[in-house]
Amino acid sequence: MFHAIRAFALSIALACVALPLAAQPAEAGVQVRKPKLMLVPESMVNGTAAQQYLQMKQRAASRGLLNRDTAQVQRVRAIAQRLIPHGRRFNAEAGNWAWEVNVIDSPAINAFCMPGGKIMVFRGLVEKLQLTDDELAAVIGHEIAHALLQHGRARMSEALLKNVGVNLAAMYFGLGDLGAAALSQAAQLAITLPYSRSHETDADLVGIELAARAGYDPRAAVTLWQKMAAASRGQPPQFLSTHPGHANRIREIEANLPKVMPLYEQSAKAAR
Numbered sequence: 001m002f003h004a005i006r007a008f009a010l011s012i013a014l015a016c017v018a019l020p021l022a023a024q025p026a027e028a029g030v031q032v033r034k035p036k037l038m039l040v041p042e043s044m045v046n047g048t049a050a051q052q053y054l055q056m057k058q059r060a061a062s063r064g065l066l067n068r069d070t071a072q073v074q075r076v077r078a079i080a081q082r083l084i085p086h087g088r089r090f091n092a093e094a095g096n097w098a099w100e101v102n103v104i105d106s107p108a109i110n111a112f113c114m115p116g117g118k119i120m121v122f123r124g125l126v127e128k129l130q131l132t133d134d135e136l137a138a139v140i141g142h143e144i145a146h147a148l149l150q151h152g153r154a155r156m157s158e159a160l161l162k163n164v165g166v167n168l169a170a171m172y173f174g175l176g177d178l179g180a181a182a183l184s185q186a187a188q189l190a191i192t193l194p195y196s197r198s199h200e201t202d203a204d205l206v207g208i209e210l211a212a213r214a215g216y217d218p219r220a221a222v223t224l225w226q227k228m229a230a231a232s233r234g235q236p237p238q239f240l241s242t243h244p245g246h247a248n249r250i251r252e253i254e255a256n257l258p259k260v261m262p263l264y265e266q267s268a269k270a271a272r
Contacts, residue, residue, distance in 0.1 A: 029089070029213075030205040030259050035154035042093070045153045046116030050098075053118040057102060065105040069123070076121050077101045079137050082214040083144055084117070090206055091148040109231060113143035115152040129227045134211070134220030141207030141214075142221075148206060151199045204249055205256050212264035215271055219261075221253050 060066040067073045080101045087094040097117035107124040114120075119140065126136065146152065208218035229246035 028259075029209045029263060030256050032090075032149065032202040032205055034090075034149050035151070035157075037157045038150065038153055039157040040153060042115075042150070042153060045150075045156055046097070049114035049116050049118055049152065053100070053114050053120070056104075056120065060104050067103055068105045069103070072123065072126065073103045075133070076103050076126070076136070076140070079133060079216075080119055080140050080144075082216075083137060083141050083210045086210050086213040087144060087148045089209075090145070091150070094148055097147075109228075111139050111143050113140075113147045115147055115150070117144075117147055119143065129224075129231060131224070131227075132220060134217040135224040135227070137211040137214065137216035138207055138218070138221035138224045141210035141216075142203045143207075144210060145203035145206035146199065149199070149202060151203070154199075201249065201252055204253055208253060208256065209260050209263065212260040213267060215264070215267040218257060218264055222250055225250050225253070 057066055080099075084094070084099055094117065099117035099119070101119040101121070103121050103123060106122045107128070108122045109125045109128055110122040111125050112120055121140070125131070125139065129135070131139070204221065208221045211221070212218040225246050232246075
C-alpha cells in the first residue's frame with residue numbers, strides 16, 4: 001500500500017510539471033501565458049519579498065544610499081505610477097498590492113520588482129544608459145511584469161517540486177505534511193533564482209504593453225536593449241544564459257510592436 005501511495009504521488013508530481021499554461025484572454029495587446037504550477041500560497045511569496053525589500057532599504061538608508069536624488073526619485077515614481085494601474089489586465093490582484101518604488105544610489109545597471117509590487121531602481125541604470133522616460137518605462141514595465149505574472153511564485157513552486165517532489169504532491173492530496181522550513185527555503189529561492197528565458201520574453205512583451213497603455217512609446221524597448229547590449233559587451237552566448245540574447249529579444253519585441261502601437265496611439269490621443 002505504501003508503495004502504491006508513493007507511486008500515485010509521484011505520478012501527480014510529474015503531471016504538475018507538465019501542466020499547460022493558461023493563455024490570457026484574446027483582446028488588444030500581447031498574448032502571454034501565466035504559469036499554472038502555483039503550489040505555494042501567494043501570501044508567503046509576497047510576505048518574504050516584503051521582508052527582503054525592507055531589509056534592503058534599511059541597509060541602503062544606513063549607508064545614505066536610499067533616495068538621495070529627489071528629482072530622480074520623483075521621475076522614477078511618476079513613471080511607475082502611470083504603469084501600475086494597467087497591470088490589472090494581467091493580474092487582478094495587483095490592485096490590492098502595497099506598491100512601493102525606491103531608488104538606490106548605486107552604479108549598478110539594475111532594477112527589479114519583487115512579488116507584491118516592491119520596485120527598486122538603481123542609479124546606474126538611469127545614468128549610465130542615459131535612459132529617456134520611454135526607455136525607463138520599458139525597464140520598469142518589464143520588472144513589473146515579472147511580479148504580475150507571478151514568476152517568483154512559479155520559481156518557488158518549481159523549487160519545491162524538484163526538492164521534495166513526492167512529499168509535496170502527497171501534501172496536496174492529504175497524504176502527508178510539508179514543514180514551514182521547506183516553504184520558507186523555497187520562498188528565499190523564489191527571490192534569488194534567475195528567471196527563465198520564457199519568463200524574460202513574456203516580461204518583455206507585457207512591459208511594452210504596460211508602457212503603451214500608459215502613454216509611453218513602446219518602440220523605446222528596442223533602443224533600451226540596444227543600449228543594454230552596448231553596455232554588456234562580451235555577454236555569453238544565449239544557450240549559456242537564462243536570459244535571451246539581446247538580438248533575439250529585440251526581434252521578439254519588434255515582432256509584437258504592431259500589437260501595442262494602437263494602444264499607444266490611443267493613449268496619446270486621449271492625452272491631447
